[in-house]
Amino acid sequence: MSERRLSEQELIERHFANRGPRRADVVLGIGDDAAVLRVPADSELVATVDAIVEGVHFLSTADAADVGYRALAVNLSDLAAMGAEPAWALLALILPAADDEWLAGFVRGFFELADRHGVALVGGDTNRGPRCISVQLNGFVPRGAHLTRSGAHAGDLLYVTGTLGDAAAGLLLERDGEGRDARGAEELRRRFLRPEPRVEEGCALRPLASAAIDVSDGLVLDAGRLSRASGVGIELELERLPMSTALRAAHGESAAHTFALSGGDDYELLFTVSPERAVDLARTSQGWSCGCTRIGRVVAEPGVRTRLYGREVPLTVSGFQHF
Ligand code: ADP
Ligand code: MG
Numbered sequence: 476m477s478e479r480r481l482s483e484q485e486l487i488e489r490h491f492a493n494r495g496p497r498r499a500d501v502v503l504g505i506g507d508d509a510a511v512l513r514v515p516a517d518s519e520l521v522a523t524v525d526a527i528v529e530g531v532h533f534l535s536t537a538d539a540a541d542v543g544y545r546a547l548a549v550n551l552s553d554l555a556a557m558g559a560e561p562a563w564a565l566l567a568l569i570l571p572a573a574d575d576e577w578l579a580g581f582v583r584g585f586f587e588l589a590d591r592h593g594v595a596l597v598g599g600d601t602n603r604g605p606r607c608i609s610v611q612l613n614g615f616v617p618r619g620a621h622l623t624r625s626g627a628h629a630g631d632l633l634y635v636t637g638t639l640g641d642a643a644a645g646l647l648l649e650r651d652g653e654g655r656d657a658r659g660a661e662e663l664r665r666r667f668l669r670p671e672p673r674v675e676e677g678c679a680l681r682p683l684a685s686a687a688i689d690v691s692d693g694l695v696l697d698a699g700r701l702s703r704a705s706g707v708g709i710e711l712e713l714e715r716l717p718m719s720t721a722l723r724a725a726h727g728e729s730a731a732h733t734f735a736l737s738g739g740d741d742y743e744l745l746f747t748v749s750p751e752r753a754v755d756l757a758r759t760s761q762g763w764s765c766g767c768t769r770i771g772r773v774v775a776e777p778g779v780r781t782r783l784y785g786r787e788v789p790l791t792v793s794g795f796q797h798f
Pocket of ligand 1: 505601
């Protein structure tokens with residue numbers, strides 16, 4: 476066994492083994508050649524993987540704890556959009572050096588969120604190279620109960636959790652530092668650095684939503700994905716877009732709309748509900764601290780269009796770049 480190999484083992488022992496929640500359904504976790512996991516009877520496994528790359532998805536100056544948090548958060552958001560309950564994570568780490576201090580920060584952020592959602596880290600891989608973190612997250616749904624992007628029908632109502640555009644405004648603050656002292660700036664930065672994946676909300680939507688997607692690349696872009704997958708169109712009602720007081724205060728009403736329509740990294744859930752289910756949704760979502768807003772409807776004619784108080788307005792949205 477080489478020196479480097481030894482230090483990799485130590486690194487795993489120190490930072491990853493025996494950390495985070497213990498789960499009875501982990502037959503074998505970190506330490507063997509692979510993990511062995513027990514999927515509950517009458518359930519289906521839901522699996523997703525997302526990599527975040529330095530300079531693309533996070534700044535090279537980013538705090539390690541924020542990076543660890545984000546690596547798991549983006550995957551939790553994907554499972555939330557499927558209505559799945561998260562359970563087991565695998566972590567592929569590529570790091571320029573075995574930097575003990577950076578790793579300690581990284582796992583602090585990672586396990587903060589893992590603890591909150593009962594996710595066990597059951598394995599991974601560690602290599603040297605340009606910093607890149609890939610998390611595979613597995614969860615489950617009762618058989619046949621998963622949500623998809625493809626179930627929306629003309630006539631359904633369109634909803635979103637939380638508020639839109641905050642994270643994009645927070646990213647600007649992080650990147651440029653401009654307006655950092657403004658009222659609400661701290662809240663916007665937090666929305667970018669510590670997105671709150673809507674896991675409980677996604678699970679609660681299983682019997683209610685006809686389709687769902689998480690908003691990671693901007694409302695218009697992700698609404699377009701949902702509408703294409705479902706073979707329908709979407710009308711967004713601009714006057715209904717949920718925008719925080721912090722976003723409005725920092726950028727004014729009109730610019731706030733642009734953030735809400737095209738800003739990425741919000742990790743809210745965008746979903747459709749048939750009119751017959753709207754009352755059930757209202758009852759269910761009463762318990763959600765993030766809230767939930769109707770922002771439009773599903774129509775037969777393909778494409779995404781925007782209306783302001785009923786009048787169609789042109790949609791000019793540029794593609795979203797995380798950085
Ligand atoms: P192998 O060479 O058989 O892939 P490794 O030395 O890469 O073994 O990994 C040893 C054990 O440590 C495995 O159980 C693996 O899943 C786990 N592991 C390696 N890297 C990580 C990591 N970054 N996070 C969590 N577990 C890891
Ligand atoms: Mg390996």
